[in-house]
């Protein structure tokens with residue numbers, strides 16, 4: 148009997164569309180001789196459906212007009228799967244594992260991972276605590292700092308405040324500043340500001356995405372990423388580097404690379420790559436990550452490594468950064484997806 152793997156896609160998150168692209172690539176890479184993918188889509192409004200159509204319909208976001216039936220994972224661990232409602236009759240279906248290919252809120256933040264834990268279904272990727280911690284840009288920085296990793300100076304606020312109040316709150320920080328929602332991704336809600344006059348607008352913009360906002364000093368340098376897989380024994384990909392020509396790595400740049408460039412491997416010395424990998428592994432373990440994650444760091448002009456964030460479900464199309472970094476050490480996209488599934492299901 149083939150093992151059934153639920154692939155969760157979409158999600159009630161500002162990164163719904165990004166998930167559709169990642170999930171399509173993951174679904175195509177699953178070896179159907181070995182596994183039976185079961186596709187469960189979550190709409191932007193949070194409705195759950197079992198989808199039986201073609202992957203293209205996920206990719207071009209027409210899956211909701213396709214062959215769908217209401218279905219949701221059940222917390223009842225004796226069912227170990229999902230319930231489906233069809234023509235007013237209810238059926239339950241056992242599955243072997245789940246691969247949440249969801250980005251951002253309600254998917255990458257520990258919520259789905261919690262549901263899977265209650266359901267007793269092995270989850271591919273990080274568990275509840277590490278997912279939740281990595282989603283919180285403020286707490287994640289505090290934890291990284293506690294193990295001696297440098298983090299940019301920052302403050303967190305939980306209300307917009309008046310112009311004068313914000314000025315007072317940030318007076319210990321120096322410009323340029325990044326203003327960011329605490330729990331978001333794909334650069335949604337983020338502004339880089341050079342001076343005080345832009346402060347209020349940037350803060351209001353970030354609050355449109357979240358109830359908490361961080362204001363953080365810009366690191367003068369460039370961003371590097373480190374792809375890591377595994378739990379006890381870690382597999383570490385090549386380091387990549389983001390070369391910006393202006394501004395920052397915003398949503399448009401991330402998905403079009405109009406003016407920026409990703410170098411894989413990064414244009415750094417072998418010794419620096421080794422230092423970055425060691426720091427990234429130390430961070431991965433401290434946060435209790437498992438399965439896989441991409442650790443993002445900054446390398447300052449003084450060769451100092453700063454922590455930026457951990458993406459527990461990083462972009463996962465065949466041209467995304469995590470798969471590319473793993474390609475650098477010999478993993479094709481298909482081999483990578485199968486390895487991630489197998490590390491979780493080989494013992495069940």
Ligand SMILES: Nc1ncnc2c1ncn2[C@@H]1O[C@H](COP(=O)(O)OP(=O)(O)O)[C@@H](O)[C@H]1O
Nearest residue numbers: 299325331332333334335363364365366395396
């Ligand atoms: N402190 C910082 N210094 C320099 N650049 C930053 C800083 N914080 C964020 N950025 C820029 O903004 C981008 C998005 O910020 P990030 O915290 O990674 O949020 P997201 O979770 O949306 O990717 C980064 O890729 C980087 O280009």
Ligand SMILES: [Mg+2]
Nearest residue numbers: 333334443456
């Ligand atoms: Mg980022």
